[in-house]
Amino acid sequence: MANTILVGAQWGDEGKGKIIDFLTEKADVVVRSQGGNNAGHTVIAGDKKYVLHLIPSGILRPGKACVIGNGVVLDPVAVVAEIEGVRAAKIKVGKNLLISDCAHLVLPYHRLLDEARELAKGKGKIGTTKRGIGPAYADKASRTGLRMGDLMQPELFSKKLALRIKENNAVLKAFGAKPVSFKKVNEEYLAAGEVLRPFVCNTVVYLHEALKAGKELLFEGAQGTFLDIDHGTYPYVTSSNTTAGGAATGSGVPPHRIDRVLGVMKAYTTRVGEGPFPTENDQISDMLHAMGREFGATTGRARRCGWFDAVATHFATMVNGIDDVAITNLDGLDTVDVIKVCVGYKSGRKKIDVPPSDFLQLAECEPVYIELPGWLTPTSGARKFEDLPPNAQAYALKLAELTGGRLAIVSVGAHRDQTILL
């Protein structure tokens, strides 16, 4: 399989967790390199449904190593809860989980600041998951963050934490928010730290040893291309590099050791949170929600939905270097008779084929659509590409062509066997 980065080519929730779980069968090590527990990866294995936020989806397959890399921001209390949840489902978590000592900690004041800033923004809010992701990455960049390695040294951790809480409580106070208690946070975090101690190590060294031993790595991207802090619809983005480059910096695996980028995209588009979304369409939203689809795995929010946007996915191919394309949720369009696909934007009188980097300009873009015939047949039973109705085959191939990658996978349902490999 070679070392593969899997990225979301849209606004997140492309079904990456399911595809990762499917690909993990052939990989040896699964690596998370960015984001935190803002992510929600839903995986159905057998008859059980798992929602993972921080632990790589590879954990569900025995014998696979799962690495939480240095680029991740991690709430230790949330990781402990997630480990317990996974163990309760009789899945082994031991030597198969490794956590970077350089991963930054998400602390309660990050969550409170995230909430306070959103509240202060009022209508201009980002619509974050309120998991403290932005403030945690801000601390990392400001060089005022605490890391997993600090948590492994209780005395040092407590000293640093006391200073950080003092400063952050002053900021929280300015927002009119409640301060946090040093004693409580210190106890909770140190306790979680002790549970996590066996997993914490220098994951860069581990990954390089794995590479030397010829093991295959799979990088599990979280969120999607247009939530990237640099390349997304800033400021309506998350705070990490969700695009392929983030996998290298977020893990310490050099770019030239990565062989392939797989872009995952839905057969339509969704977005949670605020921000521009040119192909948003109420009818598609209503239809998908009525089918019980498109509710957020982390926050339960109804996702905004719209037509497939090939201007966006084509740009995603540029930024990520997408070689192969996985199209998910094809079955979501089983009942649509004429399907629209956005192939350009009109910006004023100009036709453009690249999303403007300014979110206001993007918000004003009018999509230019082509129409493709639907298939009006259930596809969830298809197991081979040939099983799909001809119009569904043509649709999937067209999306890959417009995106600029090779169609490699089509997914027609949440179960492992509802995955068609081309």
Ligand code: IMP
């Ligand atoms: P944050 O990452 O919680 O700061 O949220 C910033 C933006 O990214 C918001 O629009 C969120 O809804 C969105 N976001 C963050 N994580 C995910 C995800 O895993 N899937 C989809 N959207 C996400």
Ligand code: MG
């Ligand atoms: Mg998700």
